Amino acid sequence: MKVIIEERLIKTVLEAAKKVYPKEILFLLRGKKKGEEIRVKELILPPKVIFGEGFASFSHYDLPIDLSIVGSIHSHPSPSNKPSTEDLNNMYGLFMIIVRYPFDDLKDLKAYDREGRELKLEII
Ligand SMILES: [Zn+2]
Numbered sequence: 001m002k003v004i005i006e007e008r009l010i011k012t013v014l015e016a017a018k019k020v021y022p023k024e025i026l027f028l029l030r031g032k033k034k035g036e037e038i039r040v041k042e043l044i045l046p047p048k049v050i051f052g053e054g055f056a057s058f059s060h061y062d063l064p065i066d067l068s069i070v071g072s073i074h075s076h077p078s079p080s081n082k083p084s085t086e087d088l089n090n091m092y093g094l095f096m097i098i099v100r101y102p103f104d105d106l107k108d109l110k111a112y113d114r115e116g117r118e119l120k121l122e123i124i
Contacts, residue, residue, distance in 0.1 A: 002120040003071070003095055003111045005029075005040040010099075010106060010123060012043060017075035017103040023051040026074040028092065030066075038070050038094060053077075071111075073097040081110045088116050095119055 016025045026049060031040040071093035081100035097111045111119040 001036050001038065001095070001113060002122060003038050003040065003097070004122045004124060005097070007106070007123050009040060009043055010109065013073055013075070013099060014103045017099055020051050021075070021101065021103070022077040023053055024075050024077060025051060026072060028069050029071045029073055029097075030068045031070040032068070033070060033094065040070065043073075044069070069093050071095040071097065073099065075099045075101075075103065077101050081108060083112050083116050088112075088114070097121065 013025070013027060016027075019025075026046065028044040028046050029040045030042045030044055031038055069092065072091070073096065074087075076098055079100055081098040083096065083098060087096060087098070091114055095111050095113055097109055100108045102108075106123055109121060109123075111121040113119055
């Protein structure tokens with residue numbers, strides 16, 4: 001499985017991540033899966049999102065059932081972009097992208113599937 005996302009969307013996330021640091025930011029990703037490729041089309045700020053220190057969470061009950069949401073992206077205020085157990089347990093959609101501190105480099109992003117395996121990430 002491969003995730004394709006536009007650079008301008010990533011830049012928006014990096015800017016937001018810098019703004020809320022040391023808290024984490026989380027966006028849902030809307031897009032389309034075609035075969036083994038998932039193409040992200042837009043970012044959605046989830047309703048009632050809570051930005052915490054060490055976590056970013058939102059209530060799944062507040063979300064509309066929306067099958068166009070394919071995954072999520074969130075920031076880590078640390079130099080690690082590995083998913084935590086909480087990340088994997090609370091995953092929404094097919095994949096997640098994690099952006100690590102200091103949110104400057106596109107290489108600081110990694111995508112994972114539900115089992116925590118790294119996915120190919122193509123930034124266009
Ligand atoms: Zn995390």
